[in-house]
Amino acid sequence: MAGPAWPALAGKAGKAAGVGDAVGAHIIQTPRYVLDKADVVFSGIQPTGVLHLGNYLGAVATWLRLQEQIGAEAAVGVKAGVQAPMVVSVVDSHAMTTLAGSGVALAECSRATAASLLAAGIDPDRTVLYVQSEVQEHTTLAWMLGAVTPEAWLRRMTQYKDKTAAGAASALGLFSYPVLQAADILLYGANLVPVGHDQVQHIELARDIAAKFNAAFGTKLAPPRVLLNPRAPRIMSLHDGTVKMSKSHPLERSRITLEDTRDSIAAKIRRAATDSIVGMSYDEEARPNVSALLRLYAALTGDELEDAVGKVADFNASQFKEALTAAAIEVVEPIALERERLLADPAHIDKVLADGAARARSMAQPRLDALRQAMLQL
Numbered sequence: 001m002a003g004p005a006w007p008a009l010a011g012k013a014g015k016a017a018g019v020g021d022a023v024g025a026h027i028i029q030t031p032r033y034v035l036d037k038a039d040v041v042f043s044g045i046q047p048t049g050v051l052h053l054g055n056y057l058g059a060v061a062t063w064l065r066l067q068e069q070i071g072a073e074a075a076v077g078v079k080a081g082v083q084a085p086m087v088v089s090v091v092d093s094h095a096m097t098t099l100a101g102s103g104v105a106l107a108e109c110s111r112a113t114a115a116s117l118l119a120a121g122i123d124p125d126r127t128v129l130y131v132q133s134e135v136q137e138h139t140t141l142a143w144m145l146g147a148v149t150p151e152a153w154l155r156r157m158t159q160y161k162d163k164t165a166a167g168a169a170s171a172l173g174l175f176s177y178p179v180l181q182a183a184d185i186l187l188y189g190a191n192l193v194p195v196g197h198d199q200v201q202h203i204e205l206a207r208d209i210a211a212k213f214n215a216a217f218g219t220k221l222a223p224p225r226v227l228l229n230p231r232a233p234r235i236m237s238l239h240d241g242t243v244k245m246s247k248s249h250p251l252e253r254s255r256i257t258l259e260d261t262r263d264s265i266a267a268k269i270r271r272a273a274t275d276s277i278v279g280m281s282y283d284e285e286a287r288p289n290v291s292a293l294l295r296l297y298a299a300l301t302g303d304e305l306e307d308a309v310g311k312v313a314d315f316n317a318s319q320f321k322e323a324l325t326a327a328a329i330e331v332v333e334p335i336a337l338e339r340e341r342l343l344a345d346p347a348h349i350d351k352v353l354a355d356g357a358a359r360a361r362s363m364a365q366p367r368l369d370a371l372r373q374a375m376l377q378l
Contacts, residue, residue: 042190044091047113049247054235097173119338130356137364142183182206233299238272241292300327
């Protein structure tokens with residue numbers, strides 16, 4: 001199956017492989033990070049819709065790359081429920097801030113999201129996979145961290161300001177979202193958080209909260225580092241090449257999801273926005289729609305962007321869309337078929353998630369107990 005191109009592993013363990021990739025002591029920019037034995041990775045994804053190619057080629061591909069480095073010895077640790085090197089959570093509690101009262105069956109959405117992750121290659125023998133609300137230690141720690149988090153820090157969060165400006169209700173859940181996110185990370189002693197640029201501010205806040213809690217109670221919460229992949233493709237809407245592909249966009253044909261069939265993929269790409277200029281060329285300002293599709297084509301084939309453009313430079317729009325369709329089907333179809341197979345056996349998915357939640361609790365409880373004792377001076 002074709003997929004994102006990843007260079008061969010190189011460099012020291014626990015380091016960004018390549019000179020000049022690291023940005024500061026706690027922000028690491030590299031597509032080829034090499035896990036150290038002491039690294040603990042935490043990532044989360046909201047179950048607010050069917051995962052699409054933007055999710056897969058961005059976040060999930062990064063998780064799979066890190067998971068590849070987790071060997072048999074670490075996998076035994078995951079099975080035993082001790083500290084695991086990688087934790088991925090379906091963060092349904094976060095989703096409640098936008099889906100509350102919407103009528104969406106959040107439990108079903110969480111199961112479907114887990115099925116998509118499993119179908120894409122997340123291996124529960126190497127990665128702890130669970131639903132956030134099944135591990136109540138998350139919300140307990142969030143309350144504890146909230147006791148030391150100044151309101152002014154939260155009011156500075158760009159995402160909160162953007163969402164409320166766009167009409168989102170200014171509810172406590174949305175306002176305190178970054179505190180729960182900090183708890184998600186700190187609960188497992190995670191020192192590495194793969195995110196996109198839009199989440200860096202929240203991870204910076206988690207570092208500040210950890211430092212403030214440590215100063216107040218003499219604890220040793222480790223400040224997390226940010227892992228950015230500068231080569232992660234920007235996957236844009238098929239309808240408008242200037243905006244990101246989104247699970248929540250009302251136009252379903254604006255995205256290719258991990259449940260799409262051959263026919264639906266072909267239909268969506270046929271209707272994708274292009275322009276009237278002859279040939280395929282990359283120019284984000286003059287040809288935003290075509291440029292967005294070229295980036296998607298490069299990400300799907302694993303080619304460098306320049307090489308991908310060269311392959312289709314003489315194509316007309318119809319010919320290029322045929323090539324893009326074939327590349328998308330090659331990546332999506334195996335995932336969609338496996339996802340369908342998994343969803344036909346919901347009891348199996350529920351068991352995977354229950355096992356993951358048990359492992360997550362076994363990691364979280366001792367750390368939470370120690371923090372609670374320090375806070376209450378027991």
